[in-house]
Amino acid sequence: MSNQVRVAIAGCQGRMGKTLLEVGHEKEFVAIGGAFERPDSSLIGVDAGELAGLGAIGVPVTAGLQGLEDSVDVVIDFTVPEATLANLAWCREHGKKLVIGTTGFTPEQQQQIDTMAQDTAVMMAPNMSVAVNLMFKLLEQAAAVMSDHDIEIVEAHHRFKKDAPSGTALKMGQVIADTLGRDLNECAVYGREGITGERDRNTIGFATVRAGDIIGEHTAMFADIGERLEITHKSSSRATYANGAMRAASWLMNKDTGLYDMFDVLGLN
Ligand SMILES: NC(=O)C1=CN([C@@H]2O[C@H](COP(=O)(O)OP(=O)(O)OC[C@H]3O[C@@H](n4cnc5c(N)ncnc54)[C@H](OP(=O)(O)O)[C@@H]3O)[C@@H](O)[C@H]2O)C=CC1
Numbered sequence: 131m132s133n134q135v136r137v138a139i140a141g142c143q144g145r146m147g148k149t150l151l152e153v154g155h156e157k158e159f160v161a162i163g164g165a166f167e168r169p170d171s172s173l174i175g176v177d178a179g180e181l182a183g184l185g186a187i188g189v190p191v192t193a194g195l196q197g198l199e200d201s202v203d204v205v206i207d208f209t210v211p212e213a214t215l216a217n218l219a220w221c222r223e224h225g226k227k228l229v230i231g232t233t234g235f236t237p238e239q240q241q242q243i244d245t246m247a248q249d250t251a252v253m254m255a256p257n258m259s260v261a262v263n264l265m266f267k268l269l270e271q272a273a274a275v276m277s278d279h280d281i282e283i284v285e286a287h288h289r290f291k292k293d294a295p296s297g298t299a300l301k302m303g304q305v306i307a308d309t310l311g312r313d314l315n316e317c318a319v320y321g322r323e324g325i326t327g328e329r330d331r332n333t334i335g336f337a338t339v340r341a342g343d344i345i346g347e348h349t350a351m352f353a354d355i356g357e358r359l360e361i362t363h364k365s366s367s368r369a370t371y372a373n374g375a376m377r378a379a380s381w382l383m384n385k386d387t388g389l390y391d392m393f394d395v396l397g398l399n
């Protein structure tokens with residue numbers, strides 16, 4: 131029996147979709163079993179390898195997941211929340227697993243994912259870079275020691291990004307709030323304007339930059355009078371996210387049901 135995981139790439143013409151095709155094609159433990167786009171895409175029928183600049187790989191872009199039942203084990207989804215939910219419903223119906231990289235879900239949409247993951251295995255993470263997940267651990271340590279510091283999270287991304295703050299920034303805030311025993315819904319401040327008054331020491335501030343082609347930058351600042359600590363991650367390639375997604379797809383092969391994150395995949399729990 132092959133040790134390869136057969137993946138289908140959702141949104142294969144997107145920024146992450148093309149990177150996933152490139153990275154998946156390079157990995158011996160991965161076989162690209164499918165690649166799909168919206169049904170009205172002009173790319174339906176085009177070879178997915180040609181789309182990603184790899185040359186032909188014999189995998190045509192399809193109008194959704196229908197027809198891929200026999201050629202795929204795991205669907206990898208970096209699209210938009212509505213498409214992710216539809217793909218998860220298909221995975222549940224057909225006994226397939228799902229890697230979710232998409233961000234920007236509402237609490238209600240997250241609840242639907244939690245429910246559907248009771249019937250199939252799902253790995254969901256707002257950032258699949260190994261270094262970013264290590265950063266989440268460093269933030270736990272920093273927050274535990276600097277609990278009375280002013281805590282601010284700053285993120286910067288390309289002009290095309292649809293959601294703000296980024297899923298990674300929100301997770302950074304969640305990790306810090308959990309460590310401090312605060313409720314992020316109550317202590318988060320999303321941007322400031324006008325006569326705001328002095329800073330409330332218990333808040334966690336978020337600031338968002340959208341500009342040009344920035345792939346992804348995140349900083350958590352722990353500031354006091356006289357010094358501040360900044361923990362920063364900067365992405366210079368989307369391949370780091372795709373590497374994490376492929377690792378997660380392979381890891382999911384040993385799971386039947388449940389919702390997992392990158393800490394589970396990396397053994398950081
Ligand atoms: N977890 C992580 O490590 C990372 C997460 N992300 C997240 O991934 C998501 C995608 O980012 P990015 O690649 O930059 O976005 P893009 O807009 O470049 O790509 C999204 C793709 O999904 C397609 N799509 C939308 N709806 C459907 C559908 N119903 N069926 C099939 N395809 C569909 C889009 O097509 P169309 O253009 O026609 O709408 C597009 O090609 C975002 O939420 C982003 O935050 C990004 C990087 C890393």
Ligand SMILES: O=C(O)C1=N[C@H](C(=O)O)C[C@H](O)C1
Binds near residue numbers: 287291296298346
């Ligand atoms: O949209 C992006 O590009 C990215 N989105 C993710 C997020 O919202 O955190 C991860 C990464 O920062 C790139």
